[in-house]
Amino acid sequence: MNLLKFANISRGKDSSDRVGQIMLTAYILLFLVFLVLPLGGLIYKSLQNKQGEFVGLSNYYLYLQEPALFLSLYNSLFIAITSTIIVVILAFLFSYALTRTCMPFKGFFRLMALIPLLSPSILAAIALVYWFGNQGVLKYFLLGHSIYGPIGIIMASVYWTFPHALIILTTSLSLSDSRLYEAAEVLKTSKLRAFFTITIPGARYGIISTAFVIFTLVFTDFGVPKVIGGNYNVLATDIYKEVVGQQNFQMGAVISMVLLVPAMLAFFIDRYSRKKQISLLTSRSVVFKPKKHFNVDMVMLGFCSILAIIILLMIGMAQFGALVKFWPYDLQLTLSNYNFEVAGLGWESFYNSVRLALYTAIFGTIIIFIGSYLVEKLRTDEKKRGVVQFFALMPMAVPGLVLGLSYIFFFNAKDNPLNFIYATMIILVVNTIVHFYTVSHLTAVTALKQMDKEFESVSLSLKIPIYKMFWRVTLPVCLPPIFDISIYLFVNAMTTVSGVIFIYSYDTTLASVSSIHLDEQGDVAAAAAMAMLIVYVSIFVRLTHTIITKGILNRTQAWRYNVGDTN
């Protein structure tokens, strides 16, 4: 009879449903405070004059009147589109080699290709300065053109965005039904025709998606054009100049909007094409296994070797530059470039970066995983879940620079009760979590989707509260993706520039930002040294992560490796 006391309190909901509802509301509030309202504030700022009066679209009108600013838009588009075309072609060939040929040393090449992920984007720019800069070793390669400008920006952008493209394209190309190729072969189709009628259409959405992701990354990147752009202005550097140089916040806000719109568009087209991709493979498909084909395998080996060598030359040169006493006159090796006291700043910014990365990884993973669980598994509140899902996807469409700028406007306001987080580590952590929220959220959602949707129902029928089953089943099963999310957040927090360039303070300088400032002061060697520090930490953390993950997985995931006789 004790069943009766629950009746009619709330239709069919138990305490875990209610806790879930409250948490969902909390997430909506957090997103409002840390994403929607700041962005709203930024839009509003772009409609104000310097005195804070509402002036409608007149700032935009001013912007269109200014040919120099308009040129930057053209430059940004040119850089982004050119880089995108190059990266998509290179990454497609590389991932084709990894997934569709029997090229040897695939594991090695995959590892090489992912190296750029470990460094901030500016590292590529610094390495290029050493190779092709005014005192570069291979300066004559450019036939009189300067590396400071579009050439340098495109080369550096191609370098650092390459792994991003590779990851998407490899996934897309590995989703292929070998039965289609067998059918083509039986119908006496030539290899070339099969490539154009099966391979390319199959990877079509992956290619589209890659193109838009790379476009957005390059279009909104700040570090590379700052270091190697010279007098070649792009939107991202314009915003910085308007805000930091001329204190013209309104114009900074306007240019942010100009940066935001193409990024948003690219994001929605990307989402759309990803949805299409899923339906291509059915559960009846048979995974494609490449066959040996000597000529193709060797050509691919050559191609991948060249790219791997270039990647090694880039990071190698950055490391060499960081160790050289006085480039290019005194090539003696020294550690003095790592003594940042000389350059007027100590190791503090490096420690700050590590702290930021740690906090972001720990709190970000917890917040994002619980959020994705609420979105994916809560039984009630369809609408609120939809809202949180939408908010979780939004950060992907917002360039880091724009998010950072919106944070200064919003949290620096005197009447904002959260004003106290301004110029602290907290605002950096929050900003970084929000900035990298989407990818982590999608990783978590994918993992949760793979869990049987009836686990919660079973638990309820067995009178087990949901939080217990979350602890006992969901969390252990999702441990590998949770580790992946934490490492993703850590490395990105270490390497990001555009997200934090506006909101670091005197007490919270960061390694990536210091690297830019050192370069600005002309101390390229120290800049390289600082950037390399980030690389060391990223490598160290990845290695530890691999070891720990293996150790923990062996203990907790025994069930995963025990797939024995299934009948």
Add this chain to the structure above:
Amino acid sequence: MLGKNEESYLATNNLSKSFGTFEAIRNISINIQEGEFVCFLGPSGCGKTTLLRCIAGLEIQSTGSVIQKKIDISNLPPSSRDFGIVFQSYALFPNLSVFSNIAYGLVNNKWNKHDINQRVGELLDLVSLTEHAKKYPSQLSGGEQQRVALARALAISPGLLLLDEPLSALDAKVRVFLRKQIKDLQRKLGVTTIMVTHDQEEAQTMADRIFVMKDGEIIQVGTPTEIYTRANSPFIADFIGIMNFIPAIIGKNNKAHCNSVIIDCDTQDFQNNQSVHLAIRPEDIQLNVEKSDNNVLEATIKEIEFLGSFQRIYLEASNVTKDLIMADIPSPNARKINLALNDKLNICFPVEDIRVYPN
């Protein structure tokens, strides 16, 4: 209605559930007795799973009520209701061993370790999986996994067992084996059971009573034999088993006129000139009969299908219907009379086996 509820273990009163504008189930009122095994049977999308989930509280009904043991449980969350459930996907926790999966519900209900060991041991024995206790779900076959799911659901001794298409994901042989095992188990424990299925054979072999559903409504309730022999609509007659339908018009003599042939059958519920369908099961048609019998007509063999224990003969009788008529004949008999294509023979529709449905 209330009087009935008092006797029944589980009842729903005018239960409806809508998803947006789509009405998944409409005004469903059922009564299930204690210890009964009932099946909700119907094609996919008929609302049978929604009905089951409403009974479990996994979906909340839009209107109507659910009564279990005379208590209105309509607004209770699933965790406060008394049931165990088994899903088509098994939903076994992959990181827990078979033992821990079965013990999962007991741990929380404050059982001590010794009692848990004993109870899980009993259940493992019940589903004959004792030697697999330490394995993980991924090391078991589909059938074994489903038995673990069953044991897990039964562990807390629920008053009501809900089975949501429990056998659909399994191979044919395993399915037949598990059908019997589940049925035996249910009989032994006497637990009131509701199973959802789209497989009419499964429903017929396992259920005490079948609730046939279509488009969100229950269209017939009865024992498997009742449903098979006295289907109340051509839909059910066709959905359950194989059926020949022959268009006809009721004539003045109260007989059915099919094309140029007159068939004798029970037409008392129909009016003169009404257009109807005559329905007869293939196995009820008699072959090679004397011409003098009632309802005998001449037909030509157009096709013979060998189906193992019986053969299905496709017969052409164009003076009766333009469709081919199916007749089933046990294989030993077929061998005796040695049928061949294009043979002509006399067939008979026994009057008592013909059912008449309005058009």
